[in-house]
Each structure stands twice: as C-alpha cells, then as structure tokens.
Amino acid sequence: MQAFLIILVMITTTASLCDEDYSVKKVQTSSDGINTSAFTDGTKRDCECSEKVCARKCCPLGTGYVLEEKKCVPVLDGFNPPVWEEHTLLKGYNATENMYFLIGKMNCTRDKGEIRIPLEPAIDTYHLRTDGELYVDIPSNIPPVIIYKPDKYCIDTFVNEKNETQLNALICFVTKPDNNNYALSSSCMLISCFFILLTVAVYAFLPELRNLHGMVLMAYLLSFFVGFLFFATMQILILRKEISQEECTVLTFIIYFSLLSAFFWLNVMCYDIWWTFSGKRATSGRHGSVMKRFCCYAGYAFGVPTVLTVILGALEFSDLPMQHPLLPKLRLQGCFLYGTSKLIYLYGPIVVLCVANLIFFTLTAIKIAQIKRDTEMLRSKDSSTHDQDRKDTQRMNLSCSRFSLYVKLFAVMGVNWILEVVSSFYPEADFFWQFSDAYNVLVGLIIFIIFVCKKKTFKLIKKRVTGCRKVNTNHNEVNNFHNKIISRWRDGERNASVETFKTLDGVDTRTGSNGIVQL
Incomplete structure (x- = not known):
C-alpha cells in the first residue's frame, strides 16, 4: 500500500538523484531503486517530478x-x-x-x-x-x-x-532582502572605484603617459569607473529602499552603456597593439596624427555601445508581446538585466569582444615571436647598423611591455566576468557571491598595481614633482626679482621728483598770461 504524507519541514541532504522538495515520501512499499533517493532519516522518496511537471x-x-x-x-x-x-x-x-x-x-x-x-x-x-x-x-x-x-x-x-x-x-x-550581499557588493565596488580613479589621476598627471596608449587606457578606466560607481549607487538605493522603478530603468541604461563602453575600449587596446606589431602603423608620432587616431577609436568605443543602448531602450518600450524572447523586460525584472535579457544584451556582445581580443592577442604573440627570431638572426651577423638595430630593439621591447600589460588586464577582467556569469547562474550560492564581490575590490587594486606600481612610473612621478617644485621656485625668484626692480624704480622716481622740486626753487620762474609756469 502506498501512502502520501505531507512533506516534512526539515533540512535534509539527499544521497542521489532528486531533491526532497520535489519528491514524495513512500511508506510500507518496496522499491527497486529507480527514481528513488535515500535520506538521512532512512526514508525513501519517489522522484515523481522527474517524469511529470x-x-x-x-x-x-x-x-x-x-x-x-x-x-x-x-x-x-x-x-x-x-x-x-x-x-x-x-x-x-x-x-x-x-x-x-x-x-x-x-x-x-x-x-x-x-x-x-x-x-x-x-x-x-x-x-x-x-x-x-x-x-x-x-x-x-x-x-x-x-x-x-x-x-x-x-x-x-x-x-x-x-x-x-x-x-x-x-x-x-x-521579509528582509539579502542586504548583506548588496552592502558587501557596493562597498567592494566603491573601493575598486577609488583605485581606478587613482590610476587615471597618475596617467593624467604625467605628460609622458598621455600618449595614445595612455589616453585609450584612461578612457577604458573612466568607462569602467562610471559603470561601477552607478552600479554601487543603485545597490545602495535598493538597500535603503529609496529607489523607484523609473530610477532603476535610467540607472540600468547608464550602467549598460558604461560597461559596454569599457569592453569596447579594451577591444580597442587589443586592436591597437596588434596594429603596432603588424607593421601597418605609420611611424609618425605627431600630436595631430595621434589625436586623429584616438578620435576614431572613441567613435567606435562610444558609438557602438550607444547604438546597442538605443536598441535596448527601443525594444523595452516597444509593443512586443510579453513572451517575446527579445523583450528586455527591464521594468518587470527590477534593476538591471536578468536571465535571458542579460544573456542576449550584455553577455552576448562581451563574448564576441572577448573572442576578438583573443584573436588579436594570438596574432600579436605570433608576430612578436617572429620579430624576436629575426632580431636574433641579425645579431648573429656583423652589421654596420648596430645603432639602428638597438633602436628597433628598444622600440620592440617597449611594445612587448605594453602587450604584456594588456594581456594582464584582459586576464583580470576575464576572471571578473567569469565570476559574474557563474554567480548569475547560481544566485543562491552566497559563498560564491561573496567571493565575487571580494574580487571586485581586487579589480581596481590589481589595475593600479599593473599600471602604476612600476619603477619607471615612480621615477616619472618623482621627476614631475621635482620639476613642479623647480618651476615654483623659479617663479618665486622671478617674482622677487620683479618686486625688487619695481621697488628700486619707485625709490628712484621718488628721489628724482625731490631733486626736480629743489631745482625749481633755485630757478627764476614767471607766469604767462595763460597761467602756465614758464622757465
């Protein structure tokens, strides 16, 4: 005889096959073990839900x-x-x-x-x-x-x-949403924002780093900074219950655009380093040429995310039926993207960009290996162009160093988004969320270490600070010298005026009909 009892309210662990919440307790019955799980209390349960909804x-x-x-x-x-x-x-x-x-x-x-x-x-x-x-x-x-x-x-x-x-x-x-996750996540993002902004400040402070590479990096970091800052703000407002659905939608568009822009700027970096080693780039380093290329990059890195954001908004406010797979459902799902919408509109473009970046990295690595091999062959021969070879080697070493930085940055962001994707598929895994949030702190810190914490950068900072002090010192000296000249000139003018009046006292003067004193 088979009896169905009310599901026990207890926390148990299954040995295999199915969860207790989706099974039916069996009493006084034999079982061949098919579709059955054993529980720690010794009971048996049939997994009816494996065959029927x-x-x-x-x-x-x-x-x-x-x-x-x-x-x-x-x-x-x-x-x-x-x-x-x-x-x-x-x-x-x-x-x-x-x-x-x-x-x-x-x-x-x-x-x-x-x-x-x-x-x-x-x-x-x-x-x-x-x-x-x-x-x-x-x-x-x-x-x-x-x-x-x-x-x-x-x-x-x-x-x-x-x-x-x-x-x-x-x-x-x-009754109480998972405030701990929101509080931890927003705090981690704000800490990361501090290090990202500090990195941008260093690059903006040093003229030597404000080249094409530096400007692209700053644009990437600022896009990432805006995305993290608004995401943290959104979570804080949700935590404090001070946000409306309309505000959620607006913040979603800002965050979406910023994060996509960051990944498109990362794609620009990967393309730029490949272009450098491909030998197609012009050797001219004129400011006008650099700015022209940067403007082209900016048009791509900001233009495509703008188009994607407009498409997202148009579909959200379109007349598509509720069950349509392309409907983002931002106003139904709360703040930011969830589920299928997140997969299509956020993870989709990011995956395409990551694949493109890997292709650029692979082609660049092959080109670097080829250049190194050719360089070694030239060094093995007697050549009268050692100076030129030395310059080419230095230029290649600099480009290789930049390539290494990009690979590290790509790895850091890759790990970050792998954690993000996995945590989205397992929203109830609190430990994984905490690990992902902790890594968000490390993202900004690691970026700061990679791009700022280097001997060369520290030397440039020291040189810049020393130069500023010298400029201030010279400026003060010039001001002091100028003040002395003015002071002496005024003293001389005053003395000259006194002598003039003394001279006038000893000279016969008479007044004309027009009232003018005549000598």
Whole structure:
C-alpha cells in the first residue's frame, strides 16, 4: 500500500538523484531503486517530478486551507486551478491531469527571514505556469515580478470565516532582502572605484603617459569607473529602499552603456597593439596624427555601445508581446538585466569582444615571436647598423611591455566576468557571491598595481614633482626679482621728483598770461 504524507519541514541532504522538495515520501512499499533517493532519516522518496511537471497543493485533495486556524478542512469545490503559458491563459487545460501536485505546505524556514503570507486578491497577483512555477506580481517590490518554484509556494482553495472559498496561494516571502550581499557588493565596488580613479589621476598627471596608449587606457578606466560607481549607487538605493522603478530603468541604461563602453575600449587596446606589431602603423608620432587616431577609436568605443543602448531602450518600450524572447523586460525584472535579457544584451556582445581580443592577442604573440627570431638572426651577423638595430630593439621591447600589460588586464577582467556569469547562474550560492564581490575590490587594486606600481612610473612621478617644485621656485625668484626692480624704480622716481622740486626753487620762474609756469 502506498501512502502520501505531507512533506516534512526539515533540512535534509539527499544521497542521489532528486531533491526532497520535489519528491514524495513512500511508506510500507518496496522499491527497486529507480527514481528513488535515500535520506538521512532512512526514508525513501519517489522522484515523481522527474517524469511529470510538479506543483504544490497546501492540503490533500478534497480539502481546503483555513488561514486563520492554519488547518485543512473538507470542501465541496473541485480543485482545478487555471494555468498560464507565460502570460497567456490556457483554456481547457486540466491542471490535475497534466500536473502532479505535491501535498503539504512548503518549507519556509530553510532561508532565514522568510514567512508565509497569503496573496489577495489571488487572480490579480499570481498565476500558475505550465512548468509548475508560480508567477507572482508584487508592484511595490523590486523586481515587481517574482517566480517561485514548488518548494516555495503552495496553492489551494482557501476558506474564510464566512465559510466562503477562494483560490489562493501561500508563498515564502523574504521579509528582509539579502542586504548583506548588496552592502558587501557596493562597498567592494566603491573601493575598486577609488583605485581606478587613482590610476587615471597618475596617467593624467604625467605628460609622458598621455600618449595614445595612455589616453585609450584612461578612457577604458573612466568607462569602467562610471559603470561601477552607478552600479554601487543603485545597490545602495535598493538597500535603503529609496529607489523607484523609473530610477532603476535610467540607472540600468547608464550602467549598460558604461560597461559596454569599457569592453569596447579594451577591444580597442587589443586592436591597437596588434596594429603596432603588424607593421601597418605609420611611424609618425605627431600630436595631430595621434589625436586623429584616438578620435576614431572613441567613435567606435562610444558609438557602438550607444547604438546597442538605443536598441535596448527601443525594444523595452516597444509593443512586443510579453513572451517575446527579445523583450528586455527591464521594468518587470527590477534593476538591471536578468536571465535571458542579460544573456542576449550584455553577455552576448562581451563574448564576441572577448573572442576578438583573443584573436588579436594570438596574432600579436605570433608576430612578436617572429620579430624576436629575426632580431636574433641579425645579431648573429656583423652589421654596420648596430645603432639602428638597438633602436628597433628598444622600440620592440617597449611594445612587448605594453602587450604584456594588456594581456594582464584582459586576464583580470576575464576572471571578473567569469565570476559574474557563474554567480548569475547560481544566485543562491552566497559563498560564491561573496567571493565575487571580494574580487571586485581586487579589480581596481590589481589595475593600479599593473599600471602604476612600476619603477619607471615612480621615477616619472618623482621627476614631475621635482620639476613642479623647480618651476615654483623659479617663479618665486622671478617674482622677487620683479618686486625688487619695481621697488628700486619707485625709490628712484621718488628721489628724482625731490631733486626736480629743489631745482625749481633755485630757478627764476614767471607766469604767462595763460597761467602756465614758464622757465
């Protein structure tokens, strides 16, 4: 005989195959081990949900739930909840025939800070989907739409004090969002922003670093800085519950544009270093030529993200049906991109850029190996062009050093976004989120170490500071000399005036008819 009991509210670990929340406890029955998991308490459970879509009913069939008394009572109403395919109600769909209903209230004690609440009015706030998940609409929440799996909800016929019935649901509602993750993540991003801004300040302070390479790097870092700063701001506002859905949407567009711009500038770096070693670049280092190339790079690095951001906004506010895969659903999912939208509009372009960067790096590495091989062959021969060879070698070493910096930067950002992608696929892995947030601190610090903490940079800073002091000293000396000259001139003028008056006293003067003193 097979009996179905209410799912136990406990935390257990399965030995294999299926989760306790999606299985049915079996009592007094034999089993061949197929679709069965053993639990630490010695019970056996059948994995019914591996063969059929599962949903959850609060009470056994033929009974309803009394919320005030928290008990199940017999009801005459049949149980056949409406089922939806995305946002379309399926007419004629029989839920009890096409779904398997797990019996019993869900476990809301697994995650701290969760309670059971009723949804009223039921028909306006939730609907059951064909995959067994409950789609819940809470307009005051960010995101306003939450999707619950069968282990976090139960649906049933609810009976009130007047003995009236209504289809309703209980959900595990998180009374306190995961504030620790938001607080840690925003703090880490702000720390990283400090080091990024410090790196930009060093490059802006040193004229020797304000070449094409330096300007591209500063543009990349500033784009990254803006993205991190606004992302941290958004999380802080969510944490303090001081943000509206409209503000979320605006911040999403700013962050999206900034992060994409950063990756396009990284792509510019990879292209530029490949162009340098390809031998196609002109040797002219004139300021006009450098600025022209930088403007071309800026048009690409800011232009393409602008187009992508406009497309994102146009699709978001378009008349596409809710179930359309290209609809970003920014206003439904809360702040920033989630799920399929994030995969298409953010990870998609980033993956394309990363593949292109790897191609540029590979071609550059091959070219460097070829140049080194040719250089060694020239050194082995007697040549009258040793000076030119030495200059070429120095130029190549400088370019190789820059290539090494770009590879390190690409590796740092690659690890950062691998962590971001993995954490998106496993949102409940708190430890992984904390590790990813901690790495966000290291991103800015590592960038600062790679591009600033070098002997050459320190020497340039020392030279610049010493030069500024000398300029100030010379300026002070010039001012002092100027003041002395003015002082002596004034003293001389005063003395000259006194002598003039003395001379006039000893000379016969007479006044003309016009009143002018005549000598």
